[in-house]
Amino acid sequence: MLNFDGLKIDTRVFVAPMAGVTDYPYRQILREYGAEVLFTEMVSSQGLLQGNRRTKDLIEINREKPGIIGVQLFGDDPSIMAEAAALVAENHQPDMLDINMGCPARKVVSTGAGAALMQDPKRAGRITRAVVAAVELPVTVKIRLGWDSSELTAARVVEQTLEAGAAAVTVHGRTSDQFYSGQADWQAIAEIASSTSAPIIGNGDIFSAEDAQKMLETTGCQAVMLARGIQGNPWLVKASSSLIDEGRKIPEPTIEERITQALDHLQRAINYYGQERAVPLMRKHLSWYTKGLPHAARVRDWINKLIEPARIQDLLLHYRQSLSEDRELHFQHFQDFQQ
Numbered sequence: 001m002l003n004f005d006g007l008k009i010d011t012r013v014f015v016a017p018m019a020g021v022t023d024y025p026y027r028q029i030l031r032e033y034g035a036e037v038l039f040t041e042m043v044s045s046q047g048l049l050q051g052n053r054r055t056k057d058l059i060e061i062n063r064e065k066p067g068i069i070g071v072q073l074f075g076d077d078p079s080i081m082a083e084a085a086a087l088v089a090e091n092h093q094p095d096m097l098d099i100n101m102g103c104p105a106r107k108v109v110s111t112g113a114g115a116a117l118m119q120d121p122k123r124a125g126r127i128t129r130a131v132v133a134a135v136e137l138p139v140t141v142k143i144r145l146g147w148d149s150s151e152l153t154a155a156r157v158v159e160q161t162l163e164a165g166a167a168a169v170t171v172h173g174r175t176s177d178q179f180y181s182g183q184a185d186w187q188a189i190a191e192i193a194s195s196t197s198a199p200i201i202g203n204g205d206i207f208s209a210e211d212a213q214k215m216l217e218t219t220g221c222q223a224v225m226l227a228r229g230i231q232g233n234p235w236l237v238k239a240s241s242s243l244i245d246e247g248r249k250i251p252e253p254t255i256e257e258r259i260t261q262a263l264d265h266l267q268r269a270i271n272y273y274g275q276e277r278a279v280p281l282m283r284k285h286l287s288w289y290t291k292g293l294p295h296a297a298r299v300r301d302w303i304n305k306l307i308e309p310a311r312i313q314d315l316l317l318h319y320r321q322s323l324s325e326d327r328e329l330h331f332q333h334f335q336d337f338q339q
């Protein structure tokens with residue numbers, strides 16, 4: 001059992017905040033697939049204080065199913081971050097707050113926020129201290145190894161943020177200038193985990209339950225955080241926790257289950273966003289669900305051309321049927337979707 005400043009956490013498998021991915025509909029799906037600890041997509045502290053409607057929508061919390069949810073904030077100014085944190089705590093009532101110190105996107109780092117904080121451990125500490133003082137909730141921090149390979153500041157940022165009152169730190173084993181390329185350095189995560197008794201959560205390159213288990217074993221982290229591995233694959237959460245907690249390997253989803261889940265996700269996105277917004281947002285998810293299936297590239301091309309959700313649903317239904325009956329027999333149906 002993990003304890004983040006009094007918040008008891010009974011899983012060692014967390015799901016990462018991911019902008020454009022872990023939105024309201026997908027968080028609901030992830031919960032149903034066993035995710036006990038989730039985070040919202042990162043939101044701007046400035047945007048929140050300005051009362052930006054879209055920013056507020058990004059952190060809408062669904063409490064239908066029990067579980068822990070953290071809201072992730074980004075920003076570079078301690079007092080604005082503190083004010084935004086207090087606002088979120090009062091209006092949204094998450095279980096914890098996370099501070100983004102790892103986002104490498106230009107529009108974020110150019111403001112001094114996200115991974116830019118890896119270049120200024122003292123400021124990272126000041127922001128953490130201000131947020132911790134502003135709320136009663138546990139505050140966690142999510143970092144990278146540093147800005148680039150010549151500036152590996154993670155150990156110092158961990159030290160400063162823990163001293164400032166952070167309850168745990170997630171370490172993504174890459175530098176900011178690597179973005180998402182190269183391999184995450186699990187050894188570097190292990191060194192950080194062994195340097196403190198505070199909870200460290202390992203993150204980077206977990207694509208299977210075996211990876212999750214291996215990261216826990218090789219880094220000595222208290223928990224792991226899944227990110228790109230859950231794209232089109234909510235099953236990874238249960239697969240990872242079953243393997244870690246019970247040594248039990250659960251079977252991969254069937255092709256039919258994957259397409260059925262894609263259809264369910266599309267429907268939830270339509271219900272939440274409305275048809276017009278849902279379709280462009282769903283294209284990437286649909287291509288992730290169908291990745292690796294027969295004819296996936298062609299199906300993806302067709303989906304990318306379709307605008308009407310009903311036609312995408314039809315296409316997926318035909319696709320599921322043709323794959324479950326006979327791969328080639330019904331494939332002709334798809335020609336209709338080419339116009």
Ligand SMILES: Cc1cc2nc3c(=O)[nH]c(=O)nc-3n(C[C@H](O)[C@H](O)[C@H](O)COP(=O)(O)O)c2cc1C
Nearest residue numbers: 016017018019041042142172203204205206227228
């Ligand atoms: C599309 C996308 C969006 C992301 N958005 C966020 C975010 O909002 N906040 C954050 O801390 N990290 C974000 N990340 C980083 C992930 O949380 C994670 O640290 C990173 O992908 C490494 O894990 P992985 O190799 O398992 O994917 C994002 C990553 C991706 C690919």
